[in-house]
Amino acid sequence: MTRQHGQGAKGPSQRQLRVGELVRKELSDILTRGEIADPELDGIIVTIPEVRMTPDLRLASCLFMPLGGGDGEKIEKALNRCAKYLRGLVSRRMTMKYSPDLRFVLDTRFDDDDRIESLLHSPGVSRDLETDTDGDDGQD
Template identity: 30%
Template sequence: QNLGSSLITITSVRVSPDLKIAKIYISIFEKDKRDEVLERIKFKTKFIRSELASRLTIKFVPELKFFLDDTLDYVEKIEVLIKKIHENDDKKGNE
């Protein structure tokens, strides 16, 4: 399965204290394809882990768990709310 031309960014990686699990947070630009792309990435987890093992000189590669990072969506919602507040303040000031 190909990931296509989706713009994917790793936004954060959190590794457990025992280094056995890595939680990888990703941002996918195309909102309508996020779930599909995340499932494809999860499907390729074994391949990604084996690639890491072949490229890194570490004792073992942690189990990889992928999650969508919705921080940018949250920021966008807050910006829209702030903009609406300013617009309402401007309307009240003009009355």
Template identity: 40%
Template sequence: MPKDFPRSRRVAEQIQRELAEIIRLELQDPRVGMITITEVVATHDLEHAKVFFTLLDGAARAPEVQQALTRAAGFLRTRLGPRMRLRLTPQLTFVYDTSVERGAALSHLIDNAVAEDRSQRPQPAADSDADS
């Protein structure tokens, strides 16, 4: 493999895929609901992995969902181990990912600025001779 694609990143991507499936199919905690694993960052020694998640129904429930995932970390790690076939399954730390909300807020600000700019520009006069 090329040096710009280290093992820790490959393992993190596999953890992301496997965790998404485990949470969707095996985790029975109703507090978790519909989440998306946006990114996993693993340390170089693969002892720890930071799991970033976002919610489909907004940030209001983020602390509750983060607490539920933290409590389920042992279960998730146990289920993840056989799927990963690593000598050591990383410790999982869950972090709510605010980048989606920040992106939506920035997009909204840009849209407002563009709309305001259009409203302040003088409208071109309708030229009746252009049709002739």
């Protein structure tokens, strides 16, 4: 039997979760203090809700959300442009053998939740749900 690595059936390991949380905390601190001198990020508050690490801890996918709205794609490009600089700042604050490469991805989970919620309350879906509960379910 071979051992599965990564986010297979078991999900991320405790080490991945711990390192991801450390990277998230340091990135949040760096972004809060405004240590990036990028004109596209001036005056924009960015939150990092989650960092997902690969099993070898060499790549960190950093989910971010701009607070108060804003152009997420523009901010994503700016953060990815500053990724090497941010990697250097994070590596100075953490004691790891290798500093992970950072990739920033816009977190759309809340938008997806709103979209699914509106779909579930649409007339077509509610009609289908009513017919399933009113009709015979085929079991005796």
